[in-house]
Amino acid sequence: MTHHYDITLTVNGERIDGHVEGRKSLVDFLRDDLTLTGSHVGCEHGVCGACTVRVNGEVVRGCLMLAVQCDGAIVETIEGVSDTGEIADLQDAFERRNALQCGFCTPGMLLTAQELLSQTKNGGKVPSRDDIREHISGNYCRCTGYHAIVDAVEAVAVARAGRSS
């Protein structure tokens, strides 16, 4: 009834061989099979953004992608980008600004914010508060009211633009 597939992929720089059911979502594979629980599950229908991860450099919803689709792919999760230090400044800004309360949305929010910020680095224009709000509008946060998140992302945008200009 359920078919299994062998897949090989790179997760946070590590080669992984998986044997997964065809119906298994990427986020379930990461959480259940690899115990990478930093990617969260809020809705499993593509609305909340808690499951956000990067596949081949693109931000995707881990609940809308199947694990088998990631055969041969490069997958990065919050644990991976934390360890590489890629978003250390953003994480620091979130902590100082209290841009998280329960923290459940935070891994997805950080990856989504990083997507915007990476487009605007190297002397690029600093996104406006409205730009930031629009960009993170696919990620639910039920705790913060977003204002602090916008503050934190804005602060990093300004700092990064300053550093690179």
Add this chain to the structure above:
Amino acid sequence: MKIVSDLPSPLTALDRPNSYIGRAVPRPNLKRLTQGRAQYVSDLVLPRMAHVAYLRSPFAHARIKHIDKSEAEKARGVIAVVTGPELAKVITPWVGVLTHLKGIKSAPQYAMAVDRACWQGEAVCAVVARTRAEAEDACELIQVDYEELTPVTDPETALDASTPVIHPDLGDNLTFERSLDAGEVDKAFAQSDAVVETTFIFGRHTGVTNEPRSIVADWNTGDQRLTVYQGTQAPHMMQNLFAKHLGLEEHQVRVITKDVGGSFGVKVHTYADEMAVVALSKLLKRPIKFVADRLESFVTDIHARDHRVKGKIGINKDGTITAFEIDDLTGIGPYSVYPRTSGIEANQVVNLVGGPYACPNYRARARVVFQNKNVMCQYRAVGHPIATAVTEGLVDLAAAKIGMDPIEVRKKNLYADDAYPVTAASGIKFEKLSHHAATDKLLRMMDYKALRANQAAARANGIHRGIGFASFIEVTNPSAAFYGVGGARISAQDGATVKLDATGAIFCHTGVSEQGQGAEAVIAQCVASSFGVSLDKVRVIMGDTDNTPYGGGTWASRAAGIGGEAAWQAGKALRENVLAAAASILQAKPDDLDINNGVVVDKGTAKERITLSEVARICYFRPDTLPPGFQAELVATRHYVPRNWPFSFTNGIQASYLEVDVDTGFIKLLKHWCVEDCGTVINPQLVDEQIRGGIVQGLGGALFENCLYDERGQMLNGNMADYLVPMAMEMPDMEIGHVVSPTADSELGAKGAGEAGTAGAPACVMNAINDALRPLGATPMTEMPFTPGRVLRALGRV
């Protein structure tokens, strides 16, 4: 501030080293959340753990004639298929009533439906399997023979003789009723220059915590203990309930709460499907995990609000409010939720309507009725948004009727800041509120005059903007008067145990818990300040009934005011103990010593005498060198409960500036302001963010959130795509200000701040919309959420 006086130092509490009260220090241990290394219950895996999925009733009301589970039992991965009657042998039912809510009644509720399902989504059969997916697969193989019964859905007709009674033993569908008549209401209305009457309607909405409800129960038959990992706000309360209904002693149950992905009151209740999990673990003798999926969350997480309130206000031409009258009707689902009851919200509405205003004439009735819909219970700011919207909506309509500025009407009627203590018409007692100071501050922050000018200029260009206000009162720091007096075993007191470890650092074990509010930081700030160490030397332990003092947990904005005070007192007590030990080592008098930055110093001169790590080393490892008869006590515990006032009432005022697109009905929020008085502000950043988060939850209720049901009791929008919550793009920037009136009930003087935002936001959005639309002759909007369709209807355009 009062916290100055008890400290031995000539410096004030805020000047001392290690004074963290009032400082926006970052929360400790946030890195685990930002790095994806938190431990939510949904992340947890235990050896031999199995997963449960529930087959849920597709009908709002149906008799369960027969369940055929034979096919499901044979399915791959299935460990057990358990029906309601089978589970009822393991766990007893409960009734959600409290004795101090006179006349409240409810029916026994079982962990799973026994012979009848009373709402769409009630669990009727459980499948335990190796994986959740296998459990869900097997659910599809269960055959249930239902006989559909007539559902009761409309609160307006729930009490009619022709409506079936959901629980025949109770006689009717009335859960709870309360009436109040103060002053001379009829006379006041008769003598008023104007009377305004209208009906306010509040949609049903729900919490939508980002992490759904999650629980792992582990009955270990070897040591006869149940360990429950649960994302709950009240671990000790749940310990008591699990023990009680499984027939265990409390010491056989341990509840552990680590990271919780949002709560807002949703996770402070007893859920039948979670009670079923602990029972299944006991039955099957292995760990069982249940994580609600989002679709289940919508039909089983408590819903809230859903009130229809007829309101009436009297006013004189000079702006004096003469009387308030309300009639509130609310439907709560088929059961009053255990153990807090579903009567509290309506009760709170009766308590709070008219609250900020010195008007002695007030009549109220509230009726709470059963329905065949999901249960309703306490959600963030219980009853406050209803009471505030009714009160403030009426005040604005009255102001418009006599042609007075809404702020002038408020200033004329708000209790004077020097009037306290005050007993309001509803009978509740206010220790100290600051409505006028808060209003003045708000008007300065928003530059009211300039904003009115901006509004007028925009209007001249065909842009319709509105300004709305809402004064509010918030109930925080509940004493035993909230639940204890009604017979619920929900601790009103809280405790803190602090200990000096062998290296000079402090451990603080507290009964309050963390769901993101920052309670951990606040407790650390209190202990570090009162004991005298830097913040990084304090480790806070919470959320474990085996390892924390018995306490209430975190709800009703009690963690800082109650848990913080206990921690403050415990820190002081430990300081005395440590100074006694240091004095004995140094052959000095304890009174001549103090602790600064982790070092015992001479009081006054701050000359260093001995480090804490050295005191600890001697006391733990070389007590033989201490004088005979001296026993060092490097642990201290203190408890705290408010005694002089049943609640710390806080107050504040919010303002909203928004724009209505009269062609599409869309509302754009431009800016939001809030001034709040939560007494001593322990951590300004955390308080501001609580208020901001609360405002957005209030804005959600005002503009988007609504659990839609059809007449058969089917929820129509039980998913995140159809149930709208605020997203970043629709939300405004929010400016927060403070007025500080500490409560005299505690040394710290801290009141709560978690409900404030939610309490006032819907009312001030409503008033702002009506302010924007009034010149266009629109019908005043009083039905939430204020959807584009409703806006266009109010304008007569559709």
